[in-house]
Amino acid sequence: MTDNIFKKHNLRITDIRKEVLDCFVQSDIALSHSDIELLLFKEYDRVTIYRTLNSFLEKGILHKVFDDSGVAKFALCKYDCNEHQHNDNHVHFKCEVCSKVICFHDMQIPHLPVLKGFSIHHINLLVQGVCPECQVQ
Amino acid sequence: MTDNIFKKHNLRITDIRKEVLDCFVQSDIALSHSDIELLLFKEYDRVTIYRTLNSFLEKGILHKVFDDSGVAKFALCKYDCNEHQHNDNHVHFKCEVCSKVICFHDMQIPHLPVLKGFSIHHINLLVQGVCPECQVQ
DNA sequence: AAAAATAGTGCAACACTGTTGCATATTTAA
DNA sequence: TTAAATATGCAACAGTGTTGCACTATTTTT
Ligand SMILES: [Zn+2]
Ligand SMILES: [Zn+2]
Ligand SMILES: [Zn+2]
Ligand SMILES: [Zn+2]
Numbered sequence: 001m002t003d004n005i006f007k008k009h010n011l012r013i014t015d016i017r018k019e020v021l022d023c024f025v026q027s028d029i030a031l032s033h034s035d036i037e038l039l040l041f042k043e044y045d046r047v048t049i050y051r052t053l054n055s056f057l058e059k060g061i062l063h064k065v066f067d068d069s070g071v072a073k074f075a076l077c078k079y080d081c082n083e084h085q086h087n088d089n090h091v092h093f094k095c096e097v098c099s100k101v102i103c104f105h106d107m108q109i110p111h112l113p114v115l116k117g118f119s120i121h122h123i124n125l126l127v128q129g130v131c132p133e134c135q136v137q
Numbered sequence: 138m139t140d141n142i143f144k145k146h147n148l149r150i151t152d153i154r155k156e157v158l159d160c161f162v163q164s165d166i167a168l169s170h171s172d173i174e175l176l177l178f179k180e181y182d183r184v185t186i187y188r189t190l191n192s193f194l195e196k197g198i199l200h201k202v203f204d205d206s207g208v209a210k211f212a213l214c215k216y217d218c219n220e221h222q223h224n225d226n227h228v229h230f231k232c233e234v235c236s237k238v239i240c241f242h243d244m245q246i247p248h249l250p251v252l253k254g255f256s257i258h259h260i261n262l263l264v265q266g267v268c269p270e271c272q273v274q
Numbered sequence: 275a276a277a278a279a280t281a282g283t284g285c286a287a288c289a290c291t292g293t294t295g296c297a298t299a300t301t302t303a304a
Numbered sequence: 305t306t307a308a309a310t311a312t313g314c315a316a317c318a319g320t321g322t323t324g325c326a327c328t329a330t331t332t333t334t
Binding site for chain 2: 064066067068070071072091093096104107110111112113115116117118119120121122123124125126127128129130131132135
Binding site: 150151171184 | 290291293301
């Protein structure tokens with residue numbers, strides 16, 4: 001039950017939150033606001049969906065993924081993120097055929113040479129290519 | 138003179154094109170449409186600026202950089218890109234303080250483990266942190 | 275159990291990014 | 305210098321995302 005997740009993160013349990021979280025739990029790809037809008041059973045105000053996504057983001061339930069489209073997508077945080085810290089330094093993949101974006105939660109981002117004068121806080125790696133389902137045999 | 142660049146890429150030499158290209162030549166950071174709008178001397182229609190950026194993109198004069206803001210930024214292509222192929226597989230850095238985005242043209246993107254079933258065409262790597270100018274001493 | 279405090283939702287409005295269609299203007303080549 | 309090709313400006317639009325405010329629902333306090 002997703003209710004525990006809300007309790008853990010100090011969010012009130014509401015219909016839209018349950019529905020939106022279910023979308024992510026049942027999806028293996030990152031979802032945008034408009035994806036969510038299509039997936040929901042009940043109709044909710046656009047703004048409410050945005051606010052739901054933002055509160056999930058803030059609390060560490062979701063993380064944000066940017067692909068080359070400029071539209072924000074979201075995916076579940078796998079490793080205990082919270083409102084103080086996110087730990088989502090994994091690789092993302094975008095299929096150029098079906099446009100699906102997926103998390104490679106377990107693929108480490110390789111080390112980079114140290115940059116003189118720059119401090120590094122976060123690395124974002126997006127791989128673009130063709131996913132197994134879209135491969136031409 | 139930037140005119141040769143236009144001739145090389147089969148673009149007519151116009152005022153806006155010269156001005157926009159100058160912005161990039163004189164800038165060491167990636168620029169967005171609205172950055173450009175502020176930098177231009179003459180006033181041009183927003184749409185014309187978009188079209189200028191898109192034609193430069195298409196011809197391989199500029200490449201597109203996406204940071205976590207979702208707004209497209211552009212930067213000069215360094216290694217002879219053209220309308221058939223871009224070769225801009227380098228690392229980008231975004232400073233979390235000043236928000237400037239810069240190209241690390243010569244930093245190679247490290248190799249990733251091969252992914253079963255996925256084919257990789259392009260890798261996009263954005264490093265976020267603090268640039269030398271924004272470091273607190 | 276009722277009242278007060280807190281948090282969430284819906285609506286209207288807005289700002290910004292980016293695109294398209296079409297008429298007009300400018301370049302370039304003949 | 306004219307015709308063809310290309311570029312620009314304007315109007316309109318679609319999509320993404322935010323804010324303010326009134327209203328509603330949920331918790332907490334009394
Ligand atoms: Zn996270
Ligand atoms: Zn992810
Ligand atoms: Zn390029
Ligand atoms: Zn670059």
